[in-house]
Amino acid sequence: MAGKGTKNNQQNTQGEAQSGQPKQPLEFDVRIQSIKPSDSIKGTASVNINGAFAIRGVKIIEGTNGLFVSMPSYKVGNDYKDICFPITPECRKQLNDAVLGAYEQALTQSQNSVAKHHEMQQAPEGQAMDMTGM
Numbered sequence: 004m005a006g007k008g009t010k011n012n013q014q015n016t017q018g019e020a021q022s023g024q025p026k027q028p029l030e031f032d033v034r035i036q037s038i039k040p041s042d043s044i045k046g047t048a049s050v051n052i053n054g055a056f057a058i059r060g061v062k063i064i065e066g067t068n069g070l071f072v073s074m075p076s077y078k079v080g081n082d083y084k085d086i087c088f089p090i091t092p093e094c095r096k097q098l099n100d101a102v103l104g105a106y107e108q109a110l111t112q113s114q115n116s117v118a119k120h121h122e123m124q125q126a127p128e129g130q131a132m133d134m135t136g137m
Contacts, residue, residue, distance in 0.1 A: 027053065029052060029053060029094065029097055030052070030053050030054070031050055031051070031052055031097065031098060031101035031102075032050070032051040032052075032054070033048050033049070033050050033101050033102050033104075033105035034048060034049045034050075034051075034105075035047075035048050035105055035106055035109040036048055036049060038106070038109055038110055038113055040110065043064060043065050044062050044063070044064055044065075045063045045064065045065055045070065045106065046062070046063040046106050046109070046110075047060065047061065047062055047063070048061040048062075048063065048102050048105065048106065049061065050098065050101070050102065058074070058075065058087055059075065060075040061073070061074060061075065061102060063102065063103065063106045070103055070106070071099070072098065072099045072102045072103065074086065074087060074088050075087065
């Protein structure tokens, strides 16, 4: 009976969405887990949707047409099947934009941190020169 109730709940939710009632906007909270700029898999992320649904193991991949988002998947024969995925093109675009935006931001912050660390290592020499001129 639990399966039947689940099916009915899904039908009710779909009916409400089609009835013209306002939909709740999707909010994506993306956490970049790793950044590997030199690999074909550029990074991994976790995504929380509306604070109600979490997706772990989202990959940012460099393809022939640039970066794209790959959902968690499993292998069946020679094919891969996504475990979870956006249903509508609008949701897919929002998810891709959120993940790629977070990746770009994390990459920029990472590069800035490396540059700042490099500057800090060189600062004592520069400061010594500045102090002599005073």
